[in-house]
Amino acid sequence: MPEGNEIHRWAARHTEAFVGRKLRVEAPGGRFADADVIDGKVLKRVHAVGKHLGYEFGPDAILHVHLGRYGDWTEGVGELPEVKGALRVRLSLPTHPRGKAARMDGAPSDDATTKHGWYSEDDGSTSLDPKDVDWIELRGPSDCSLYDREKWQKLLARLGPDPLNGDDPAPAFAKTAKSKTPIAALLMDQSILSGIGNIYRAELLYRARLSPFLAGKDVPEKTLKAIWKDSIPLLKAGMVDRRIVTTLPKDRPHKTGKxxxxxxxxxxxxxxxxxxxxxxxxxxxxxxxxxxxxxxxCQKE
Ligand SMILES: [Zn+2]
Incomplete structure (x- = not known):
């Protein structure tokens, strides 16, 4: 399941590719009923909060995407590819930036496209320059639906601070200090912290040399602060090359090189x-x- 690094990475790419431009929004498979509402509108902003993406076309027209366990974006250059798979939604520039009209009939294209697999299969070296991206396609998300501002605000209110958004971590520390739940479960609880998933929680706990079974209330605040502080550069590094590297060179069998x-x-x-x-x-x-x-x-109780 993609974690905060991946979600923020998509938000940054889609901002660069599409913000300020009118977009064609289609759901050729009929899997997103409100495509018409935002079709032809200018994308104002792309929000990333924890594992949630919000494509803001207007204050009451925010396309909410949660990739869940299986969701992923595909992106490409040039003509639109043939409609295949369980395509949920496709966002594209209505005219090709190089003046070529994009085909809206779903005709096959020979143009180069890039498909993204999970971070473990893709080290980022095959990524397109986001400025060249003409279309993106979403498949397999756990949610793709239109939110009005009230629904979006309710979502934000439910989510804990996100280390990648410069949020104040104090509410997360306060909730943890009152909880009997093991710290490993709390780190994954999106109402406490946003964006941490299974890889980061395991690795952050290891780097803090903290037992995953320790109750939240028994974790010293200085340790929580250290975990929060540690998560920011680790998540940021994972945004760049999609590869989550948490080991220090001195701890690896090969201490030099990539x-x-x-x-x-x-x-x-x-x-x-x-x-x-x-x-x-x-x-x-x-x-x-x-x-x-x-x-x-290393992580004794
Ligand atoms: Zn050990």
């Missing part, structure tokens, strides 16, 4: 393998429906 793929994480998906730092076997356990990874030695 980190090798198996060496980018301390504990995430490394269960059964030795911890880079202490050699103890990394553990895995289900917590709130998601796999939790930790080193029982």
């Amino acid at each position: 980190p090798l793929k198996p060496e980018v994480h301390y504990v995430y998906r490394r269960h059964g393998k030795p911890c880079w730092v202490c050699g103890t076997k990394v553990q895995r356990q289900e917590m709130a429906g998601r796999s939790l990874y930790w080193c029982p030695e």
Whole structure:
């Protein structure tokens, strides 16, 4: 599931590609009923809050997108590709920026397009320059619907501070200090913190050498502050190349050069393998429906 780094990355790309321009908005498969309402309107702003995207066409016309576990954007240059798969919505420039009219009939195109897989399959090296992007397509989101300002405000009110939005973390610390829930579950709770998912929570806890099972109320505030502070550059780095690298060079078997793929994480998906730092076997356990990874030695209770 994409985490905050990925959501903010899409927001930044789509801002550069489309903000201030009139967009063609289509849902050729009939999977987004309100496409007509925003079709032909100027995209004013793209918001990213935690795992939510908001494409603002007007104060009461915000296209809300939550990618969920399976959602992803595809982007491309030039003519629109053939309609395929469970296409939810397509946003495109109504005229090709180089003067060529884009085809709206869904005819196949031979133009180069770039498809994005998950971060683990894509290190960002194949990305298009966002200025060249002519269209984007959304498939598989958990939500794609039109919000009015009231609904958008309600969503924002439900979400905790987002490390990538320069928010004040105090409300997250206050909620954590009152909770008996394990810190690993709290970090993933979007009403406490926005944007942290399964990879970041595992790695942030490891980097803080904190037990994932410690109750929120037992985590010292200075540790919470350190986790928050640590999350900002880590999330930002993940926005640039879609690759979430959390290991420090000194802890990797190869201490110089670009980190090798198996060496980018301390504990995430490394269960059964030795911890880079202490050699103890990394553990895995289900917590709130998601796999939790930790080193029982470095992250003792
Ligand atoms: Zn360890």
